[in-house]
Amino acid sequence: MAINRISIVLVLGVIFSLSPLRLWSQSEIRIEGQVADALSKIPIPYASVALVDSVNGRVKDGVTTGEDGTFDLTTKETDFYLEISFMGYQSLQIRNYNPQSSVVRLGVIYLKENSQSLDEIEVTAEKSAMEFKLDKRVFNVGKDLNTTGMGALDVLSNVPSVNVNIEGQISLRGNTGVQILINGKPSVLSEEGSNALGTITADMIESIEVITNPSAKYEAEGTSGIINIILKKEEKKGFNGSVSVNTGIPDNHSVGVSLNRRTENFNFFTQFGVGYRSMPRYNESLNRNLNDGTEIYSEGTEYRNENFYNITLGTDYHINDWNVLTLSGSMAYEIEDQPSETDFRLRDANGSLLSEYRRTEETSATNPKYQYDLQYEKQFRNNEDHKLLISTLGRFFGKTQSSQFLNIPIGTSDVAPNQRTETSFFDRSFVYKLDYSNPITEAFSLEAGALYEQNDVGNDYQVLNNASSGYVIDSSLTNNFEYDQGVFGVYSTAAYEGKKWGLKLGLRYEHTLLNTLLTTTNEANRQEYSNWFPTVHSSYKISQRFSMQAGYSRRIFRPRLWDLNPFFNIRNNYNIRRGNPELQPEFGDSYELTGIWIFENLSLNTSLYHLYTTDVVDRVSFFENNVNTTMPVNVGSRNQTGLEINGKYNPVKWLGINGDFNYGYFSREGVFQDQDFSFQGDKWNTRITGKIKLPAGFDVELSGNYESAYKTVQGEQSGFAFGDIGLRKKLWDGKGVVNLSVRDIFASRIQESRVYQNDFYAYSFSQRGRFITLGFSYSFGKGEAMSYNGGRRH
Template identity: 60%
Template sequence: MNIFIKQSLYLGLLIMSSIGFSQDDDVEVFGVLVEEDNSQPIPYVTIALYDIDTKGIISGTTTDENGKFSITTDSSNFYIEISFMGYKTKKISDFKVKNAKIDLGIIKLLEDNEVLDEVLITGEVSKTVFKLDKRVFNIGKDISSTGASALEVLSNVPSVNVNIEGEVSLRGSSGVQILINGKPSVLADESSNALGTITADMIESIEVVTNPSAKYEASGTAGILNIILKKEEKKGWNGSVSANTGIPDNHSIGLSLNRRTEKFNLFTQMGVGYRSLPRENEAINRDLISDEVVFSDGTSYRNETFYNLTLGTDYHINERNVITLSGNLAYEIEDQPSDTKFRFFDSTNSLVSSWLRNETTEATNPKYQYELNYKTQFDDDDEHSLQFSALGRFFGKDQSSQFVNTMLSGTDVGSDQQTETNFQQSDYTFKADYTNPLSETYTIEAGAQYVINDVGNDYEVRDLTGGSYVVNNDLTNNFEYNQKVLGVYFTGSYELEKWGLKAGLRIENTDLNTVLTNTNVSNSQKFTDYFPSLHSSYKVGDNTSFQAGYSRRIFRPRLWDLNPFFNISNNFNIRQGNPDLQPEFTDSYELTSIYRLGKASFSSSIYHKYTTEVVERVSTFNDNVTITTPQNIGTNASTGFETNGKYSPNKWLTFTGDFNFNYFDRVGTFQSQSFDFSGRQWSSRLGSKIGLPADIDLELTGNYQSGYETIQGDVTGFAYLDLGIRKKIFKGKAIANLGVRDLFESRISENTVSQATFETYTFSKRGRFITLGISYGFGKGEAMTYSGGRRR
């Protein structure tokens, strides 16, 4: 505890210190911090320079992720003190100055085992770390996320929005590429709700890449979100266990284990749970020609029982070579009951008929993936490396649905129906990445990636005719989807103490084929595209720095955008894909400033994106039925401003905030109809963390998403509030959490389409979620709500 207090005082003094240096007499002190036992680098260690006579602090810094540090001073009468929680403090007063440099070489720190056994975990709320081409959002004690899924955690990340349907957007734009540990994953498949099987306590950090460099796959016009899962690396046995319960039903148990030896790092995560996701729905279809109206309202449920198992090992062949083999198995059992009441009114507003449509859907979703990585580091430099990886993943869905219509009044409106879906998706990714720091200032990167996506979806619809179910050939087909993408890239960077520059080029060749086997309708697309990127950063001083970036991105239509099958849950509001959909292309420009002002820190960005072949959801209307399909419509030019910050007026109170505004200009034509218009959209988030007596913390987070205009109508804005309470137990080894999401049940989805011949209105709401969780860390592990830098 004393070390932690001392560590905090050091950091506070370092932040407050503002010492001017004489450039002519500056001396540079540098070195590398590693662990005594295994020579692993230690990041985030505090390095402080003290005046020998006054004992006052002169200056200080912290080590980077590779354990390296560099600090400059004009003093000649000082000693060096190195401290980090869990390690014995080291004092260095015997050193030599040569050519205005003090090279301390490799410094080894010894673990303080007595302190480790009694350490209190006092991590802060989630915070963002800025790097040259990305922001890293470290998941802290966001207590309102207790028992939450990865989608709900993403909704708390600056710049990210998740709507009630689970669609992820970045700065108000969809087309986000979601990765798990830097790679595509079946767990990141939004269409299968797979992110729901990843819980908050499994996540270490989330990388937000709004302007990806050429090193990254070019998919995702809005950018990339990379979810980093926890993997303990402490010696011996370590782990944590968590249990959650909630209303509506949200129950889960999770276990994380890690065993670290000299050669092996064995890790596993397992979890089982059950959740119920109710949703209220309303819809109005209005024919402006005949004045007929169809009203529908009801409640649907998505009940899921899920199982998750992750196994993996790192085998350190020697100090320079490591092999990682890992696998993940997930299995979901879905039950989706719903009841929707329909009412049909004629032109005189008289009720013609009303009926109840009941849906009973059952599905099983097996998912698995396996991955092999090999990384070698060259003798001349730890950062000089070559890495190969191979990833295979599979997702299946065996689903059956029964739709029964019960007449309440009036005439019969249609027969009962059944659907059967047999879906299988296999993906394979092969990568090679090479990094070579040619010098302290120059670094080159090069690599290649080959991705294969192979999908089959056999879909059948049956109508009740004459007392038996007959296949509806107009709605039944087998959709096959095969896509191959070959990409190669090269980047070069030049970094000095104050500024850096990184440029790159990626080339990708796409070969996409789709076919409806029953009707023999096929579509093939082949194209080669170039994706340049340019990033720069400049550090004005200790409190201010700037980043600038440019990248070109592509949004390839996803399977569910291309799949032409109907969703007939509500057969008056139908969604289907478009096999002829073309990819979007976006040129993205960004300027970001990072600065500190007293006890506050801020980041602000001005950005501009120009997108061609924009994918929009377009509604058509026939016989009171609305059919929504994605279409390529024109261009979108968007200019925006974003700022987020953190302010801690004292040790028990912290405020965090995020604000994003963008103005967009849409130009496009579809079926002789012009869709030229301009609009604006903005969102904000304000959070506070309040420390109370008895180791109790209170957290409040308010969110607002503005309404905005669409090509056919508008989307309504909404505000909602999340809160949480946390209590530490057993000196922080155990933590109990109570979280309430959407306290006032105000988070909604409300859309209006207004056209010359028809109007439609849709509304849905999830409601309030209450969760209670407890977690406990054992060995050298911590309770699973804790997350910070890399831990050992």
């Protein structure tokens, strides 16, 4: 059931603020209780508990229930009753009390589902909202219009503190090195190298947890923090489902089906779909040799066209009330076609044209993916949060790719020989986890667990040059790269969370063993290291309207395959990206202080943060023979101090405004190959989104974004602004929905960088352009329409 919980809290705040309090007696009465679903016995968070004057029926005071459904209310009123309500449930009045020592303990209060209003309620939670916990922020995903027909990366771009660039690279508060989890676990769908986050659609996501200072419970990977994508798991009994159809410009066509069948002991779920999408990108680059004045300019458009097919199957088996077994699996198969054309012009110091040619590419690839997840959960009888969780996860991503590059002369230019490449890639990983949590008391809890993760990756890459005798292997660009990494970790945390304040302490130990091998040249690299990762989190509730959080964590960023593999695509022979097998991990210490305000129609949170990172991984350009080669290297340390402000404002019922602002000042210190890379700079970004409710069931959503320019170790990155717009029309009481969205309305979202060095200047520009999507979704049973696209993002 989709419900805008934050809106409920704000509306209640308005109601409760309208009535002055009246004294009951000279002493206060404290009222305690818990609200739960009458059928499932599951606690109901964010239910409203209103204290109502028995004489005139006016609301005198009130609270909302916490995550565990509990509430605590004090009053001096003399003649009142409680009214407990939650959208989708029948309201309940409690008029009889028996105070003991000035305390009324109501126990568990059960609310019954209101079936008559259920369908109407299910379509009211249309806007995403943020809530706060001791060590994280939770972004509850609504039906944002500008994500219509799009994938998880589009949803992430709407989450405060998170940015997604034109290449699909994810950063948190402007920093990369973010660990992406699916349901708290690593997933093939979350690997940037697999480009698969697009297979998760907006309506498949329940919430996104933004953890800037993760506790020791989580793996230490990700110096910038963790983003955990929580997928929906349908809890409604019976048969539910939805079907959706999407089309778009550029090509973005898909059909998807989501089905769910829940009985007393089983919950079966599946999602499957097919589609085709095209992802054009315009590129422009300039390399200028400052020693002899020559320059090479290139421009062209590349496409990534895909047919995709994927399916997810899973079941939860409730052995009894205390034991649940979950088995799920997913398979995907993609067929790629990547045509591109790039024009090259070489000029001398006087600007005279030396050579001009066109380089065309025809690339085809097949990408099989699969994943399984087996999980056993035991809930102990004394407390529903007393749990033991054992899980294993296996995943595979493969790619078989072949490319043909033709150099076509323009005029009488001499050109390099034609080339071919063959790639065979695989990524296998296995994760074994044990997690135990025990709430010793209502306020005090313990957690402990262990993990072992094994990654086995191979990339067999072959380049062939056309010669008189046919295509001949280029040994300088051909090799087979093997990557094998094992990580073992154990952790323990202890937390106290009272009515006013909370404290959570944690410690994690991780041992890493990494081996890489270039088999053709027999170049091996071995890294083995052990590290301790302490964490501290605290919170203090100053009043009903204002709370504070503080936290510290130590993190690590381990270089991945694409950071280590020295062989990359040769689409542009003058601008090459490659990995660095000798790259070392970077470590970060993160400090954060956050204030949270909740008013009648405004919520606001402000964070001061500091991140100190050592052995920073930065991409550095090397110039030789007019070829710009970019590779990651460890360059010194970075201190970054920032201010982040997020807010939501609802001035009137038909208008909602969300805002996000992040400013960071950074100082870099480091020397690489006798070159001093020390410098200072800053960067900032802001986003504002407005939603307008119109008559006849129409909704409009507008979003504006700006990211500032900033300095890099060798140059600068340009800033840009862009906007999105969405329009929705509901049909058949919300069972059917038609959506139209336009992303990057003015085609202004770009990636532009400049490198300034003593002996060369390099410029690059990239642009995706405008995307228009039209979608229709229809739900049946009690299911929610799930727009589906299933494709890639980059």
